[in-house]
Amino acid sequence: MKEVGIGIAGFGTVGGGVLSILRSHAREIEARLGARIVVRRVAVRDPEKERAIDLDRSLLTTRYQDLVEDPTVQVVVELVGGTTEARSLVLAALGAGKHVVTANKALLAFHGDEIFRLAQEKGVDVYYEGAVAGGVPVIRTLREALASDRIQAIHGIVNGTTNFILTSMAEKGEPLEKALAEAQRLGYAEADPTLDVSGGDAAQKLCLLAQLAFGARLAPQDVLTEGIMGLLPEDFAWAKEFGYALKLLAVARRSGPNGGDGLIEARVHPAFIPGDSMLAGVRGAMNAVLLRSEALGPTLLFGQGAGAMPTGSAVVADIIDLSRNLLSGSPGRVPLPPAASLVRLRSHAEIRTGYYLRFSVKDAPGVLARIAATLARHGISIAAVQQREHEEEGAPVPLVIVTHQAREADLRSAIGEIDAYDTTAAPTRLIRIEQV
């Protein structure tokens, strides 16, 4: 039987998943592929470390370079993580004419240009299904199923940690700190959760999606990024009252009149979405990506966004796909993402959405009138207003206003003014409304 040789760099959670799937499904994979996938080399930091999965010690090395130099390794599987060592390894592997599978979103978000350019030059493939939404086949769908279509918008719940936290807050009325602690206890959040709760992780993934969907070359810092810190249980209560769910969304879309003026928006932020939408039903640590395209209309892909087995499964599917290319002599069968950006980014100031605004105001006559007048002066039109009774005499009262679509810059100016009023007790909370 024919063989495809692979080398695995980095052997943590996902690496264990990959090896375990390769072993337990070896028979099915051989039957479907007509060849055997053989692990020739595994590069690890500490070869003495105890591991949950049994590994032939003669395969182990501490030098990533051994994978690159081994002529029997055709595919390098990068599971090192980070962007320094991983970058050197991937560039060396591509330089040596080897194909690469990676689940490293940060690497591709920050160094995709360089990596795809070298792969193109060397005529080899880079597959990365595991980098976005774990085992959910969104990369493959964008690359192949939608090759016939023109994508208009992506709305994704692509960070399981924050979705777990927001689901707990929505369903149990918990404060964020408690939901976060629970997520950490259950292993859904890391000890330092910054990358997740800041929206940074979702922004990296959005870069990869926008590249495939629109040919956009974005860096994570180009994405308007707001995290979930500062959300209160009452925001969820208000969301429900207005018929919405509150989710951390990653959004990339063609914008402008008539479905596009050549510009795209790219943003990650908490958003009110219709309570009966499919995305609103995505609970806990699950991920989902909603694609809207011209011919197909809406397509939603949903599943587990992380974990040894889901991500491992995506990596192995990539290895199989690459092996099919190798065995049929057709690497480069599906083109790599374009090196130059085909679209430009709309300035964040020009983005238009509806807004939920939670003001904290002193209970005095004329406060609502003044806020409404300020919004009107900036061209912002009000869709709904609700004011609660204050809980104790003299305490600030919450005032909630839902607006129609408005320009981000106008909204920001209006809020700037309102937050400076002496009747305003705390900075106004702003959550965008997204019709998914």
Next chain:
Amino acid sequence: MKEVGIGIAGFGTVGGGVLSILRSHAREIEARLGARIVVRRVAVRDPEKERAIDLDRSLLTTRYQDLVEDPTVQVVVELVGGTTEARSLVLAALGAGKHVVTANKALLAFHGDEIFRLAQEKGVDVYYEGAVAGGVPVIRTLREALASDRIQAIHGIVNGTTNFILTSMAEKGEPLEKALAEAQRLGYAEADPTLDVSGGDAAQKLCLLAQLAFGARLAPQDVLTEGIMGLLPEDFAWAKEFGYALKLLAVARRSGPNGGDGLIEARVHPAFIPGDSMLAGVRGAMNAVLLRSEALGPTLLFGQGAGAMPTGSAVVADIIDLSRNLLSGSPGRVPLPPAASLVRLRSHAEIRTGYYLRFSVKDAPGVLARIAATLARHGISIAAVQQREHEEEGAPVPLVIVTHQAREADLRSAIGEIDAYDTTAAPTRLIRIEQV
């Protein structure tokens, strides 16, 4: 620029969609493929017919054989429908060494064996993403993304007509006849809706899914098939009361203890599913397929199941995929479904699910006790009971019992006995409960 020549047979709704997508997205397709897709021949029944889309009359022919004989046609796109002419055409095209794209589920469900065998022999590809759930990339996902995994279960809402009808009944409390008439008025249901409402259409699609997921060779008549006729608005009210939604589900799963004894179940029937599940949120004419696999866990794919553009888009994605194989000299890159069945079908009598039972009984002492005793005698254990007051003196009253998991044969025997009682006013309605 390189060219791939295609011939289209049948030029109805989907054919129009295919041509319109090929035209309007020609630039994107050429950029992604590095080649032009050229329509060389279009076979139609009536070349004089007025068409919504402009078509070069010199391409038209009334003979399907012209597509097969044209040496410049490399891919035959079968959109004829039915199983007679379509079968002859596809076999002739494969026989002549041409690749085939089809959206014809009936053809593949009834004649897949013959078609895949010939394709295998000739070393050509048969792609059929459009045959199940329109543009939702479920075929591609089963064939490629899940190639690394072992699938345990498929739960699909794969018939848009019936899902539209059931959604209307659930949300508006309408009787079935009214919802069906509305679906016909809006073009979601055909004048003769039998194939849809009987579950037959869903059963054909299930055969294709089960083949890819489990290597099962099933004919539609092997599938336990029950349609939606006979469902009453009160069934939806009861579903809601017990926390369920009521959907027409297509189910194929490995069954038996410890996740499989080598047998699979295949069935299409109305089912109670948890009201907070993703499938419960699939409304109107939309389709969704939930796959459960060993490594990946649950994956849901959702989108438009029918229509010129969604199905057309799937057909064009297949044409592009096939063109990539052709251009890189790798037809047969992904193996065709296995010709022999790798699994056997569990006898319908041995299937175990929970049941919702709606009895119509005379309001007399001891009726409930007698029914409960009969169920117990057949080993069926009761999870919940509800009885309504009768509306007028002497009229039958509804009695609803929800059971724990029971064997279909035992349930059938018990219902047979109960329906023969003189206190039973009408045949008992049985709806299976499925934990999706």
